[in-house]
Amino acid sequence: MVRVEDFGNFETAWCPGCGNHSILKAVKQALAGLDLAPHQTLLVSGIGQAAKLPQYLHCNMFNGLHGRALPAATGARLANPRLKVFAVSGDGCNYGEGGNHFLAALRRNPDITLLAHDNQVYGLTKGQASPTTAQGQKTKTQPGGQPSVPLNPVAIAVAMRISLVVRAFSGEPDHLAAMVAQAAETPGFALVDILQPCVTFNKVNTFQWYKERCYMLGDDHDPTNWAAAMRKADEFGDRIPLGVIWRGDRAPFESLAPGRGTPLAEHRLDRSALEKLMDSFA
Amino acid sequence: MVRVEDFGNFETAWCPGCGNHSILKAVKQALAGLDLAPHQTLLVSGIGQAAKLPQYLHCNMFNGLHGRALPAATGARLANPRLKVFAVSGDGCNYGEGGNHFLAALRRNPDITLLAHDNQVYGLTKGQASPTTAQGQKTKTQPGGQPSVPLNPVAIAVAMRISLVVRAFSGEPDHLAAMVAQAAETPGFALVDILQPCVTFNKVNTFQWYKERCYMLGDDHDPTNWAAAMRKADEFGDRIPLGVIWRGDRAPFESLAPGRGTPLAEHRLDRSALEKLMDSFA
């Protein structure tokens, strides 16, 4: 039986009051709930405040480049099916620098859970607009207001029908933990876009702001109805639905990708196959 | 009066029968129809068969890197509002290598027309799967079939509500020319995803294949109805709708971005403003 304590208790470099603290707790809770031991889990991250999460719990960790968590996670997943793989990073990392990999993951549908801490701002680099910052919001690098509209990653993910699309909120930690667990258990790509207040740099999308808008999706929402899911995915303003927006049935990437499906570390060289292969050049 | 002949007649390096020939003709037709002289127009392209298009007509040209037509076009558009700017490239260029810029353009909505020649394959590099190749389709680099599902750029663009989203087909050249013209006249980002047979490397999505499936959207489709547009965007299989899938009313990027809106080449240094600026450091 894996317990929350098995993941340790680390000092973090996050600001007091930051939503990341709750996300970390929820992740531990979900892993323990799934009975996933630290060594069975791999957290792959990019760079940013969110991306520091894997530093703060016992787990295998690949802390890669800003924006590049998904390709590294995909490579690891392809190579080693023994690992439960998570990609963990911020909105800037996943939807800005790493946007192309996000698109590619939507096409591939690898068996990876993406925890996207969406504080709608670049935290670690001190408050520039992120791809999910509201249009018109003022920052130091956008003193006249962000000219672009925010990306809607949830809508795009639903449009591409990946295995699971979830919206969650760090201020609803139990729900979040349940969502993370469900995502981890879903074969195929699961996006958990987690609204997360940045108390230091985002003075618009505060805890209160989210709290006032977020509501739980009820049984009346059918996450397998694509048109309905698109409608819910499009809802981000006065009201923001939390929960499973979409559930699809696409096969996970690994089941279709070339290779034998055995962990690559266990492959041993087959000299006779090699000799035969050389014959094809004769 | 600008005439089609003003754009010249160049020998191309495309295969006989390639859909690109019709696209080139349609582009010239559209430009002439808009009375846009060669020097008023800028074609920015990436690298690929499609991306050679600007080589084959009189126009200003920025033939950049594979995947990077959109950022270069955006920079040019910001710097020089005198130019009518088109980005021209293939599906691999726009949705593969350049996917992150496609996402960013959807957020920005710059006054650029993107002509995406969508032959559902990498042509210039000889037939590998592209981001729009059908799942399961076999190629030399995907001998077991492409494991990913195709990207649906049209659906993603509608989800992001850019100014105009069009699906066209090189086999309907007059309609295509009309669509290119409408896109060019649209303030804001206009995506024209052009189905284009690659006679050499795509033996699945042939002229016939498209011809059998494509149909013109009628008056019963309201391109300003988002849910309806999403449904039409999602239609790509036995039937493929052609025409304006979505029309939105977002402001073009340039009107919101910082800067004075005058061509940057006309800026002259204001020494007294500079002196005042230095005072702020005293």
Place this chain on the structure above:
Amino acid sequence: MSPNAITILIGGEAGQGLATIGQLMAKALTRAGYEVCVTQDYQSRIRGGHNTFAIRTGPEPVYGPEEGMDILVALNQETVDRHAAHLKPGGMVVAGQKVDLDGHPGVQVPFTELASKAIYHNVAALGVLGSTLCGDLGILERLVSDTFAKKGQEVVDANLEVLRKAYHWFQAQDYSFHCLSPASEGNAADRIMLHGNEALALGALAAGCNFLSFYPMTPSTSIALTLIGKGGELGLVSEQAEDEIAALNMALGASYAGARACVTTSGGGFSLMVEAVSLAGITETPVVIFLVQRPGPATGLPTRTEQADLNLALYAGHGEFPRALLTPGTVEECFHLAHWAFDLTERYQTPVMVLSDQYLADQYCSVPRFDFASLPEITPPLLQVDELGTYQRYALSPDGVSPRLIPGYCEALVKVDSDEHDEMGHIEEGPANRTAQNEKRLAKASGLRAEVIPPELFGPEESDLLLLCWGSGLGACLEAVELLQERGHKASVLHFKQVWPLREDQFMPFLEGAKTVVAVEGNATGQFAGLLRKETGFAVQGAVLRADGYPLTATYVMQGLESWIA
């Protein structure tokens, strides 16, 4: 280096406001006519951790940080614990009442008494600090008024009250610190204070830079912040790109279409720009790249300093094309070389890079006001050509430079191409054309060579010990050479503010005239020494290398030189 210089080190957690106190104090000293040089040390986090802001100041020029301090402003206990042992004789600690001075000399300031609200504590600290240095209260008052003017008279008055109370509180203490020697007359009036990144931005604006595309990356972001914050009124167009690849491609598109464009980044972001650097090379599109280095590899130490991206900058981009690399050694050079970078890139139509690093980027200095009128005008590209029908973007020419026309102003078409192209700009794969265009591009290197800024020699032309440095290594070397000279060594510094191209004729006599040449670099492998050997065959006799994330200091250099000066 002035014997009258002192160091004030302010320490505390991120978020405690130490940079605010430091900046105000440094500005007050600048306004009082002192020389100021700031070194900032911080961590890759927003709250907590341990940061410092060190002001070295005095009536005569100061070049860089030193290891000890005269005044330690401790915003928390950790600051005392970490640094108080390095107090110089006669030094003192300034701390709040909750901080235990641990037997070190100093004062415990009753902040809550002096200021009713916590937001005034920074100004209280400023008042005490100003008072310890026997600073002019009037200057402090004006500074506080200017700083809070935007927030209204009420806020100004409240702050002024706290300032005065704190200033007088210290004077009433039974404690005296040796006052700063008076600053030279006249120094006060014409000085400004800014850090390396601000100076780069100001130089860019003075060069008419009107386009910036960037992706945030420490320690380069404050160039972008300054360009945006200050350049808006000048009509600067800026866009935060989706990634660094977009940033440089966008800048190239803008430059092609008529902008004077730059990008700002650090090592990781620059790595992503490498392909587009090559595009700038073959399309012959002017662009300035500000590369502010931090320790790598990969994410490395995001907030620390290093000079280890020289090799990358020298060879970034596949294929062959000319470039220039400028490496300012001081805040003033940041300004001038930023301007020069735009001048060069405009005239040679090839990428020009300015390499700085976190240390210089964050180094506030007091400098004389810049003289904009003395700067050369930068020739703009053409908006019109006579030969409408025959204009060719890549017309061959002896110096490799072709007339650059901005599209849209006349009927001539402007075609630029990432593929090898003919003079018109169309794809052309033949070997004769290839050779002609490749050689045309490479020919521009001669012009760039002719205009190389020579390295600067400090000290005798023939020396026993020549310290070779580049970029931000200058200050530490200058101070080390002063120490060496005091100890009787015939020592010199040779500083390169342009590291590429190199011209032997400009410096070989100094190298050959020195008994021993030691390279001083902020990296682990001696990258500049390697470049020098490649270009001249000359091998340095020794190297003092630092790659622990901290800037070179005179003390560090002297330690490294031990075996040479025994």
Place this chain on the structure above:
Amino acid sequence: MSPNAITILIGGEAGQGLATIGQLMAKALTRAGYEVCVTQDYQSRIRGGHNTFAIRTGPEPVYGPEEGMDILVALNQETVDRHAAHLKPGGMVVAGQKVDLDGHPGVQVPFTELASKAIYHNVAALGVLGSTLCGDLGILERLVSDTFAKKGQEVVDANLEVLRKAYHWFQAQDYSFHCLSPASEGNAADRIMLHGNEALALGALAAGCNFLSFYPMTPSTSIALTLIGKGGELGLVSEQAEDEIAALNMALGASYAGARACVTTSGGGFSLMVEAVSLAGITETPVVIFLVQRPGPATGLPTRTEQADLNLALYAGHGEFPRALLTPGTVEECFHLAHWAFDLTERYQTPVMVLSDQYLADQYCSVPRFDFASLPEITPPLLQVDELGTYQRYALSPDGVSPRLIPGYCEALVKVDSDEHDEMGHIEEGPANRTAQNEKRLAKASGLRAEVIPPELFGPEESDLLLLCWGSGLGACLEAVELLQERGHKASVLHFKQVWPLREDQFMPFLEGAKTVVAVEGNATGQFAGLLRKETGFAVQGAVLRADGYPLTATYVMQGLESWIA
């Protein structure tokens, strides 16, 4: 170089099947025991344009292309117009009946008579060509049977019929071409034919490579094609990535998790990988990068050849970390160095690059079968460690190498980090730790140095003229040296198949023992000569540089040497 060697040049448009004819002919020659060396020239287009496929062949070793040809197979008129003037004495043209031989000696083959359908024309051409060389019809028959076996007996028979008809048609002509001198006995049995990229792929598979992520880019794509086409049965996992950035990051994720991984790319794609190269450096993750060069900058000449990405490969990645660069000179070396690259990267946990170029990539050669049994076993990473609780991915060690554990097999956790980290792998920004980890990584360079493959000397140790070359420059230099020796010069070739690290002790005596050292490189600036000077101070006396997109040839080298051998 065999005086009995001849060159067959096949020319035509893209899409006319010239590569098919060429490959079949080259394979037939290989099976007959001849030495074969192919040079391909094509354009960046799918149909049209003008391409050539040149086979140089003979009973003794052949090193590379020559400028003239003995047999010109003209699939269109343009081929005659462009190339017939370079026919060597006694040479002939083989063309269809619609092609005008323009007075050149040769035959006009009645293709429509010999073959009922156009798809048989390639085999008809093969039959004629085999016949001109007095080739063994049996070998041609077996080759055709093997080639079409998959398509069924009917297709085989139809092709065989055409082959025989064409073979006999030429024999009946009143025309004779000097037959090829017989191949050495026994050569026939144990030979295979493959090009440089296929050899790289085969070497990788022989090294146990089981993961490939790539983005297509000419001229590297055929490595990926071969790995995928041939490696599938061995369990190779491959994925075409969305871009090159993803390709390398994916390979690193895979390698971390237990794969033996590589990526394939060319200059522009490699430029995009630069940041991830740095990530491989700091995370100490094994990966092999196959970089097949083409002329830049930027898109440049996509289908031509150059050796101009050496500097970029040497310094790609911000920050400092060790690497190795292997540069095969022949198809056989492609195989062996690909294998060695995996061995090195696995043992030193740092990126290893193999640099090839379009010329070598597309160069089909006949080589002896590879002896897999003689290859060293590559030690796999650990799946288990004893000290579960105390395992540290970055444990300090004298040689800089730490035990590499694959996650998921035991309870020990494997943490790798792009930030500077402690031994466990957690972020750690302190200077002492930084220095320890940075030096640990750099320490691996000593091991890599100790294992450097020495350059190979061909010719006398003390020479009048030493040709210095690397990678694919070998063939042209070897042939040039034969010509020089014939003309009485004491000439040698020094060929580097590893260009980084360099070890003076392995080659300085040869450089210093030579009267004149001339660098021969496929670039415009002498990049390797520069590296050599940087590392040793040695300056070459001259350089023969080629950067027009075409491979170095003996003729080109001899022309370049004119002033040295006057």
